[in-house]
Amino acid sequence: MTHFCKFALAALVSLSLGLLARADEPNLKKYSPPADNAKDEPMAKQFSLDKAVGFLDNAALQWTDKRGCFACHTNYAYLYVRPMVGAKVQAHAEVRQSLENMVTDSWVLGKPRWDAEVIATAAALAYNDSLTTKKLHPLTRLALNRMWTVQRKDGGISWLLCKWPPMENDDHYGVTLAALAVGVAPDGYAKTKQAAKGLAGLRGWLAKNPPQNLHHKAMILWVSTSLDGFMTADEQKAVKKELLAQQLPDGGWSASGIYPWPRADRKEQEPDVSDGYGTGFTIFVLRRAGVAADDPALVKGIAWLKGNQRESGRWFARSLYRDNKHYLSHAGSAFAVMAIQACQ
Structure with missing residues (x-):
């Protein structure tokens, strides 16, 4: 076989594999709708970034398509x-x-x-x-x-x-x-x-x-990492300290711990239970605010995220409103991946 033929064959194979891979990608016409967010979904046996991304792809496609x-x-x-x-x-x-x-x-x-x-x-x-x-x-x-x-x-x-x-x-x-x-x-x-x-x-x-709660403060802290005039250096330091103080013993954070709110279903919030949103959001904002990836608190937080992914690839976050669809899990899964990537 001539060098040209070998090159042409290799190019054809590469192109075919590329087209095949693209054809297999989820899109608005062909995706796998995720199951409902459930508190009792089993934990993944090991952390998988690919599964997390797959969940995010399919959840976004489903919402865009159906809604x-x-x-x-x-x-x-x-x-x-x-x-x-x-x-x-x-x-x-x-x-x-x-x-x-x-x-x-x-x-x-x-x-x-x-x-x-x-x-x-x-x-x-x-x-x-x-x-x-x-x-x-x-x-x-x-x-x-x-x-x-x-x-x-x-x-x-x-x-x-x-x-x-x-x-x-x-x-x-x-x-x-x-x-x-x-x-x-x-x-x-x-x-x-x-x-x-x-x-x-x-x-x-x-x-x-x-701000009326720690989530409000964290949002302003995030803004202040790219714009002047929203927080002084002392205010940034104080909010970072307050966020770190909310870390739970297992290494995670609770969404209701940083945003207390009376539930519509009159059930108790769970400020002492770590979840994907509280942990992912807090770690990501702290990283944006200059807390080092190797800070012991963040290392422990990332370990919690990697150890509490569900089989579907998502992270569960209980709705702060009422026990129903728990769409906060979608945002929590996004922030979990953002936090993990920000700490690489």
């Missing part, structure tokens, strides 16, 4: 985490495209469903841009600019008040998410006149509406 909308806990969160483990897959491309389509189609043909949709969309696109192209996509800029059209005169944001903490429960989350969107946006967006004016309003609102 036709975006939710903070599932497909919005997916656009934060997926680039940290590889963005060049069909699932990521299609979920991202679906969000872009919402900006170009739904928003043009009619108004966004809520002001919160504008903020959450701008934040997800900006965060995704910062981890992929590192350039501000025109549609991301459009979404960011639209944020300021829904900002109130007092500097705040009218958020979803569904009593579904920590993401759909108070205006505080919307304000910090808007700030985060600006802070991570590439190409110096934070220095534009629109952004500077909007940020001044957000800072003013936060000054008049101080």
Whole structure:
């Protein structure tokens, strides 16, 4: 066989394998819907990043396909985490495209469903841009600019008040998410006149509406890692200390420990039970805030995550609202992977 034939054959085999691998990837037309989130799902025998990513892919695809909308806990969160483990897959491309389509189609043909949709969309696109192209996509800029059209005169944001903490429960989350969107946006967006004016309003609102719980403080801490004027160095140090003090003996954190909330089903919260959201979110924010990956508390926390993954690849997080779908597990699984990757 000539060198040319050998080269051609190798190229053909490589191309065929590439096409086969791509054909086998989950996408909006072909995915495996995850089973319901369940507290009694067995633990995995050993940690698997691949299984975690597979769960995140399929959960985001299912939500995007069946719901036709975006939710903070599932497909919005997916656009934060997926680039940290590889963005060049069909699932990521299609979920991202679906969000872009919402900006170009739904928003043009009619108004966004809520002001919160504008903020959450701008934040997800900006965060995704910062981890992929590192350039501000025109549609991301459009979404960011639209944020300021829904900002109130007092500097705040009218958020979803569904009593579904920590993401759909108070205006505080919307304000910090808007700030985060600006802070991570590439190409110096934070220095534009629109952004500077909007940020001044957000800072003013936060000054008049101080954080009510540790999750609020952690969100501001996260924002302060990319924007000045949201926390002083002493305030950052104090919040980091407070977060570390909430670590449970087994190494994890509890979502209800950092965001206490009276349940709608009148059952007791479990601030002494570690979960995927409390642990993943806290470790990720601490890493963003400069706590070293080899800090004993974070090492213990990562060990908890790797030892408490479920067979499906997810991490369970009990809903802070009521015992039903436990979609906080989706966000918790995203933050768990973000935390693990941030500590590599």
